[in-house]
Amino acid sequence: MNLENITNQVVVLAREVGEFIRIESKKFSSEDIIEKGVHNLVTYVDKESEKQIVKALKKILPEAGFIAEENQALERKKQYNWIIDPLDGTTNFVHGLPPFSVSIALADKDEIITGVIYEINLDECFYAWKDGPAFLNNKQIKVSKTKLLDNSLIATGFPYYDYSLMKPYLELLSDLMHTSRGVRRLGSAAVDLAYVACGRFDLFYEYSLNPWDVAAGIIIVQRAGGTVTDFRGGNDFLFGKQIIASNNLIHQEFDLKMKQHFKD
Secondary structure (H helix, E strand, C coil): CCHHHHHHHHHHHHHHHHHHHHHHHCCCCHHHEEEEECCEEEEHHHHHHHHHHHHHHHHHCCCCEEEECCCCCCCCCCCEEEEEEEEECHHHHHCCCCCCEEEEEEEECCEEEEEEEEECCCCEEEEEECCCCEEECCEEECCCCCCCHHHCEEEECCCCCCCCCHHHHHHHHHHHHHHCCEEECCCCHHHHHHHHHCCCCCEEEEECCCHHHHHHHHHHHHHCCCEEECCCCCCCCCCCCEEEEECCCCHHHHHHHHHHHCCC
């Protein structure tokens, strides 16, 4: 399997779907919003984008199945599966705010072997494949060289329905407000991970995430030299609904804070 070739095809696809989303954003109205859950929004743009992505990916790798946000009835295969978020940051999209992105990854069982994130507003495509480098618009990227949490800019996300960890989450947030350069919440986990990979953020953490939120970003961060773990420092970050991604240099210091606030 030529992962570089497959990744390049997915880059083209992500850009094409991103152009569709960009066009639709100019004529989108609040009447097009559907609530599929509490504060969990979907639009015809999400659904149509996913249809376009699935149709194209079936041609790129016919033997692969799908783990997709909007159509979870798609067949999942034993070995290869595409993990798709056709519009990560839907709430931003419906309010006319950046960022929002297309996120596509390919998994070999539980290992991500290629990932593509296209941030539509800035026309920035981040991508990587197993054993290769990470790129942003054809230029190789690396994580930051920040060595101390005190000098770090951190990204996170706010839960919109799962408040089970709110107490330790808010305690950690308060701690980081005093011990870092700041904490940002952009509204697209895929973009947060891409920004860790290219050094704009030094670290990203969030809980209550789905595999399509993080799959592509995982390999992009890893191939850019970063570290990805779950909240306990383990490897259950794809399906475990929690993730820490960093430049590696501050990961241990941040892990100590996680253990201090998330004691269970």
